[in-house]
Amino acid sequence: MSTGADPQRSAGDLIAAIAGRTLPRNLHSLVLGQLGLAIVGGEFAEGSILPADAELLQRFGVSRTVLREALKTLAAKGMIEARARIGTRVLPRARWSLFDADVLSWHFQTGPDEAFLRSLAEIRIGVELESAALAASRRSDDQAQALLDCAQAMGQTTSAEDFARTDLLFHRTVAEASGNPFMASISTLVELALTAAFTISSxxxxxxxxAASAAAHTRIAEAIKAGDAAQARVAMRAVITNGLERQMKARG
Structure with a gap:
């Protein structure tokens, strides 16, 4: 299924644009991105040793300082570890900081597998169902109306990017309406999952x-407005599972 995305823009650019982030364009970020994609994509497999600095310097055409900073950033994300007399090893995926925006974005840019998509949906269910339930008891009148307006606008979008932005705004508002600052913080993961998912399907x-997606979001909004926590959970679960099914179908 075509997403309607601009083919001249990279997946990383699209994801950042929808989420309202500006990707840095300095040498450090470019080297970091290329190395991150190479690791997530399997060019540098888990457990393998990265090429020597001299080879990486030649590959990227940057200074040793720039390369070292990129490697330090990858190490901070739990992806690599430098060991004396051994080299820089790619760590097991289980140690990667999967909540990190860059790491998640690299997964979507390289084409996430079914297991990754299912795991992401499961963590969304764990977070967003409770977020919707809390919103049902804590939302303000303005937030309740904003959710209804957002759901209606979703059904009127004409591009994949507009749909993704509207979808993102809806889920951000649910998190804010929960009144739990930790829930809103965790919603960063949800935001990236939503913005990145549109690169697979919309x-x-x-x-x-x-129309079905807009109606499903309307059911969440109506449950939250009515203060029905149980129905808000049910409606949110349906939206997440339906989105996962759409992604799986798009992958073939």
Whole structure:
């Protein structure tokens, strides 16, 4: 399924644009991004030793300082570890900081597998169902109306990017309405999952799917407005699982 995205923009650029982030364009960020993608994509497999600095310097055409800073950043994300007389080893995926925005973005840019998508949906269920339930008892009148307006706008979007931005705004508002600052902080993961997912699939090119998605979000909004925590959980679970099914179908 086509997402309707601009083919001239990279997945990383699109993800950042929708989330409202500006990607840095300095040498450090470029080397970091290329190395991160190479590790997540399997060019440098888990447990392997990265090429020597001299080879990496030649590959990227940067100074040793720039390379070292990029490697330090990857180490801080739990992806690599430098050992004396051994070299820099790629750590097991279980040690990577999967909540990190860059690491998540690299997964989507390299094409996440089914297991990754399911794991991401599971953590979203763990966070967003409770967020919706809390919002049902804590939301303000303005937040309740904003959710209804957002759901309605979702059904009127005409591009994948507009749909993703509207979807993102909806889920951000749910997190804010929960009144829990930790929930809002965790929603960063949700935000990236939503913005990145549109690079795989979007309902915007299918009128029936678009209408169904808008209706599903409306059910969340109505449950929150009515103060029905149980129904808010049910409606949120449906949105997450339906989104996962759409991504799986798009992957074939």
């Amino acid at each position: 309902p915007v090119n299918d009128p029936a799917a678009l």
